Amino acid sequence: MKVLARLKKLEIPMSPNNFELWYVYYARQNQEVIEGIDGTIKEGRPITTQICDDLHKKYLLDNKKNEKVREAGDKMNDALAYVTDMVREAKASTEQYGESLTGASNSLTQTDDIEELKTILAAVAQDTEQMIEKNRRLEEELEQSGEEMATLQRDLDSIRKEAMTDGLTAISNRKAFDEKLKYVRQRSDEEASIFTLMLIDIDHFKSFNDTYGHQVGDQVLKLVAKTLTDGIKGKDFAARYGGEEFAIILPESNAMAGEVVGNALREAVAKKEVINRNSGEKLGRITMSVGVAQYSGSESEEALIERADKALYKAKETGRNRVVVSE
Incomplete structure (x- = not known):
């Protein structure tokens, strides 16, 4: 087991906190922990018990899990x-x-x-x-x-x-998305590669939710989440961004590819009819709007998200049920 071998090599006590820190590091699921440990190594500083304690307190202590x-x-x-x-x-x-x-x-x-x-x-x-x-x-x-x-x-x-999983839709949650985006951006900078971000919003979800109730609204969220995960492949990553919004990261893909994927997903969702599982009543179809932004190679995660969000806003402002690519 890598964790135990590393702790023994570093001569660091096998405490629950140290085990958790290094487990998270090798699982590559917390970018802040990864950067904290890798940064210390790059600076030529020895990994000590105190450093492990500091990293654990800073990045893991507040996690309810x-x-x-x-x-x-x-x-x-x-x-x-x-x-x-x-x-x-x-x-x-x-x-x-x-x-x-x-x-x-x-x-x-x-x-x-x-x-x-x-x-x-x-x-x-x-x-x-x-x-x-x-x-x-x-x-x-x-x-x-x-x-x-x-x-x-x-x-x-x-x-x-x-x-890292959204409790309702069973796809990755916002925390997983934030860490994945940070990781992909870092890899992109290191390897001079490209990637594209997509932000997706279900059209008129609030009114649909208010009209038919939260149970049907939850059903719609699950339907969209499954359609998105079924419609992506390989290294592509889908997550629930919050509320009725979803996000997809397309590694090694440009904005044009993002537009193609966005339209394919949008059309796939539009073809599905929502049916009340309790009554069997047909409630119609749903649509979604998509904003696409390719990483520029010199911007923060926040700036990239903002560009994708502006493209999404434009898609909704110009009629919804469409894909808009950030300029």
Whole structure:
């Protein structure tokens, strides 16, 4: 496991907070943590316990999901402590067995009495059987501990995924979007590559929601979210941006590609008829407006979002159900 190996190499205590920090780093799910650690390394400063504590307090302490992460970290810590105790006990048993063999060897060289030889050999045989049994138990306990730690790792993966997922639509949430955009922009700067951002808004959603109720409104949000995720591919990334707004990041794609994708998604949504699941009543079709902006290579995430948002506003202002590309 990368986390445990890194902590051991850095000689940093295996505490729940340190485990969480480095787990998040290797999961590449928190850009601020990534930049904090990578920045320290680039500056040539050693990664110390104090630096880990500072990064954890600054970027992870306020996350409400962290209580679950810390709980899993505590369990992982307990499991590691148990394994350490088992290894320590096995080492002591091995040393004791070695001393027993040395003693028996010395005794064998000092006597010719058959009965005494039998007694010495019987003692060695007994010690050997006990050592074999201890090793067997150790193997079983290590295997069980390994399974427990694998389960905890899956729990941590699930917790991190939950923290980045929108509860209603089951696609990535705003936090996941913010971190993804920051990561993609950084990669774009490093590799001189392009990417495009799309902001999407469901037309007349408020009036639709007010007319048919929040349950139907939620149904519409789920429908749009599924249509978006089904309509993108590869490295493309879709998220619920907030309310009835969604966002899509298209790595290695220009604005023209964004316009094509936007129109394809817009048409796919417009073809779907909304049906009240409780009554079976047909409620009509929905449309959406899309704003597209290609990263300029010299702007902040906020500036890029603002350009895409202005393009979205223009799409709605000029009739809705259309795609507008930022100039």
